[in-house]
Amino acid sequence: MTACHAYFSQYFHKPRLQQRGAALLTAMITLVLIATLAAGAAWQQWQGVEVERNERARLQAGWLLVGALDWARLILREDARSGGADHLGEPWAVPLQESRLSSFLAADQNNNALLSEQDDANVFLSGQIQDVQARLNVYNLIEAGRISPIALAQFAKLFDLLNLNPAELQNLAENLRFASDISPDNRSSAQAALLPQRLDQLSLLGLSPLSLQRLSPFIVWLPSRTPVNINTASAEVLYASVPGIELADAQKLMTERSRQHFKSLADVSPLLPELAGQFNEGQHSVASRFFEITGRLRLADGAYQTVVVERSVVQRDGLDVKALWRERGSFPITPGGLRADQLPQNSGASPR
Secondary structure: OHHHHHHHHHHHHHHHHHHHHHHHHHHHHHHHHHHHHHHHHHHHHHHHHHHHHHHHHHHHHHHHHHHHHHHHHHHHHHHHHHOOOOOOOOHHHOOEEEEEHHHHOOOOHHHHHHHHOOOOEEEEEEEEEEEHHHOEEHHHHEEOOEEOHHHHHHHHHHHHHOOOOHHHHHHHHHHHHHHHOOOOOOOOHHHOOOOOOOHHHHHHHOOOHHHHHHHOOOEEOOOOOOOEEOOOOOHHHHHHHOOOOOHHHHHHHHHHHHHOOOOOHHHHOOOOHHHHHHOOOOOEEOOOOEEEEEEEEEEEEOOEEEEEEEEEEEEEEOOEEEEEEEEEEEEEEOOOOOEHHHOOHHHOOOOO
8 A cells, every 4th residue: 555655656746846847947048038138238238338438439529629620720820910931930830739628628617517527538639730841742743744854853862862762753753644644645544543632642653652651751742833841841851852952951951940940042042052043932932831730639538548630731822721631540549558550560459
């Protein structure tokens, strides 16, 4: 009787144990699904917040840099009112060192209250204005559809000074002439490269990236022929722009102009009487019309930092200062203090 009871008891309780195991497994699966869905929802919410924050920071940085550009244009316009020569002792030539943005805002209670709530998000602004007529203009290589012998000689001296291959210069000049030829007689115009709009596009005309990198501090691409401003040009550019000058003479001019800027080209004659005729209005000047404006905005939010840089080239005609082109890029700051584009190539970092 006892054995029979045990047999029937085992038979009837076994399904209950199986049911409890199935219920426990179902509960665990349900818990995992809920946790997965909750994690996915939290991640999507975090991603949306980050996207919104980055978009807001991008828009704010854009407006601030537009304001900085307008400020720089105002400085150049006020400089035009005074007239005279453009030199490195003028207010536009003084770079703006990195400063907290709050120092530029009006000191009223509203702004102070707003900034006090944003102690963790500091914004720093810096920038500078450079005279791009302090460089040799690549556009000068072409004159009336032909290669200009004067400009070609200037670039040849610069290439020789920098130990660059002169064949690249010939290739650049020929391709530039070919690209600028829009006459109906040019049967190969369909295969010609387009005229560049920026300096970095000269590689499309046969200039190697390494040569372009070494030439960048001394050359520029502007939409019209421009003379070299002897008040702002470097010794290398002065040396290249004057046929008979030596590098030591160019450095002498830089020393003299640091004491007193040149008000006219005639001021150079007493310093270098043997080269007085080499400085003419077609190739040199003491005033400029084209400037490059660089604005740099650093956003610091705790350990996270981002640098937004905007470069613009403006043309000044009288009191009218208009932007020819603008470009903007943002770069995360690494713990070492370098931008991502300044890291070694094998680091795997790239501009964002």
